[in-house]
Amino acid sequence: MNKNNINHPNGLRTRLMRVYSIVTILFIVAMYVASYMIFKTNIVSNNETVMEETTTQLSNIYNTYFEGVVNVSSNIETKLEEEDTYDEEGLASYFELVQSMKSEIEDISLYSVSGSLVVSSSNDQSEEDESGETWFLEAANNPLINVFSSIENENGSYLFTLSKYVNYGEHSYGILKFTLNFTKAIATLSDIDLGESGHVVIYDKNYDTVYQSDVLTEGETDLFQEVVFGTENISLNGHDYFLSINTIDNTTWRLAVISNIDFIANTTSMLLLVDLVISVVFYIATIASIRTVSNQVTEPIYKLRLAMEEISQKGYIDAKEVKVQGTYEVEDLARNYNEMIMRISTLMNQVVVEQNLKRESELSVLQNQINPHFLYNTLDSIIYEINKNENETAQNMIIALSKLFRISLSKGKSTISIRDEVEHVRNYLLIQKMRYREKFNFEIKVSEDIMDYKVTKLILQPIAENAIVHGIKNNPDGGRIEIDGSLKDGFIVFMVKDDGFGILENKIQQIYDSFHNAVETDGVGVNNVFQRIRLYYGDKADIKIESELDCGTKVFIYIPVEKVQKDEN
């Protein structure tokens, strides 16, 4: 009875919520994991592809740069080797020509093994002994390779030198030195987006920095030493970076490109956040809709249940319609319930009314049974006969009267066998015949096979009484009454026929009308019979009147045989 029933642990709502919570949560978790993994894998591999392209691009730029520089150096070296003799003038103009063609070359100079300047493309080269310089010594010690110095920033220009041990003229050896400008190659950096604090480092094989686009973070060099070359995702100072290291062709240098990939973590956590919000909203929406839908089922059911409880306490008579709103099924259920309750209620009321009517009609039958008027008329007739010494007639009358009353009362039962009913009407007619001095005759022909059916009592006597009163009593020629009874087409049919004046058509209609409206007419007896057979045997039971003026009247009583009980004896 308390409202908590809706939230009963085994209730529909709770079950639905439990099941759907589990399903929803599983679904959300699966979605979460799947989308996270797919997203993460994709973004990481996409990023790696992009980053590798970027670093490839960068290292290609540098490779091309150094290849170009080394080619120039090689060409000059070849040229120097080829010449048998050299003249300083010619060489100087050749150097100047080469320098003018290659914008990154600032200066080309040739030094002898002793360190003195032989020839230079510019005039500002020192005439001093250079044999102690690093570039000089390294080139002299590694005759086959190009020696690169580290890159120095001078007045905004990034400069470095390439030195190479060469053979010039016949059996003369020396060092060829190029001063090279790296500024343009560095400028290409600004075209490449490496993200916040992303940078590029060029360092030699001893991890001494040659060039750095930004100040190095502590520990960065250690990472370079761990990776050596290749790619790696790294963390520095709370930032995520993609590190890619390549060697630069023709040099012993290495290029490290460090690009910021914080966006991966950021987008990933953004995805997780969005996922979370969507999940929560989805979950709430699911639970809310389950609640609504389950309410549409459970609340009407709960209302119906309350209504039923009320009925069980107060009975069907005052049952009211239950108004519910919910799913189609529950509304349909409620509609049917209401129909059923209303029908029960109607039937109950009908039963009550019928019971009342039956009691009333039985009461009037009882009144008829002891109709004092009939009784003292008959007693008067008996006294009259006795005075006339017609003792036999008197005796017969008394016997008939006695039988009549015994059947009338019949121990208070409301139904009697047709045999008794026929006996009752016979005694009644006998008494009346004697009272009216043999003024009429009667004949009763009831088929033997209906004799044992039990019918509501005293249905023939009122009809016979009408026949005497209206058909015989005022007829100077007397008359004749016939009573038939037989089984016909599923009906027990009685016919009471007289040969009196007959009844006018409109009079018959009045009688019929009186059956259905409580209009008082002369045919009180017929109406009473009609009401009782209707009460006992339903709508199929009927009374029909056929009349022909001056010929007589036939009254038929129809009783559906299926409604009639048969006497067991």
Place this chain on the structure above:
Amino acid sequence: MKIKRIRNLLISGGLLLTSCGESPASFSLFIYNSEDTFINELKDVILDDTGDDYNIDIQYAEQSQKTQMKQITSALEDDHQKLLLVNMVDRLSASAIIEKSSVNNANVIFFNREPLTDDMDNQLNAFYVGSDNSYEGELQAKLAEDIFGSPDSLNSKYDKNGDGKIQAIILKGELGHQDAEQRSTKVISKLADDGYSVDLLNTYICNWSRTEAYNMFEDEYANFKDDVEIIFSNNDDMACGAMDYLIEKDVFKYNVDVSEQSVQLLGVDATDVGCKAIRDGYMYGTVLNDAEKQASAIMDAVKYFGSGIDMNENSDYDIVKGNFVYIKGSSITYDNLPSEYRSN
């Protein structure tokens, strides 16, 4: 610098201890270019020598050091290879390769392309096997001496202008490649040392390639065709490129003794194409860059890194500078061609 060295020593030392007794079932072979004839022969010999004892993963860099670096990174980090045989594109990348191998507890054997001595110094996880290029240069010079005869009176058949000097061009493999540099330098200096005067008309860089040598001849032949008496090529492929052009221009005569050719041609490597050129009378001689011996030294190094077997036992080569092996070649002419080239 010092700290770095010590670190490498420590790593390599630890590595040797762990790798002793456990033979690597596999190694990776990195080759700078799939079209180099000599390297392919060397590779085939290595494959024959290893037989079914090793799983060998072969990767070609096609002239890109960057590609090779990617292949090495993948072999070390993804496949966890513990032994690399590397034929570098750019010899200057050796230090990075050695360092990367150290970090990944792997050993590396360089071959054919020589790392800088400085980069190999004290590196216990690295080894180099190659040819003795200076000696090859000397052998090539000796072949030239056989052709021209005494330095005082050059054979007039080949000293076409009779000036007593040898007019030569050099087909150089690659600028900065130690093989090319040493072969080119030595052939000239040996001749000079032996009293010949050589007039080096030009040095042409043809990147070890037959096609490039042919193209170079198309472009440049006119500049030296009247003067050139002998062509020194750093390898047989480039010599054959020159031969292709000279046959096309009818400079080389068909089906004659090589002594009848107006220009003499010398190669290095004694590859299949080189030997056929000698057989057919186009090339005077070549220097055997002994793939068999190199492969066998490489396999010794593989076994050394695998199971610590001492390399100096039963070997006819010396280990110099701690981890360098130079295999000496021998000269080949028509008279001592391998038997398979003599049958027809």
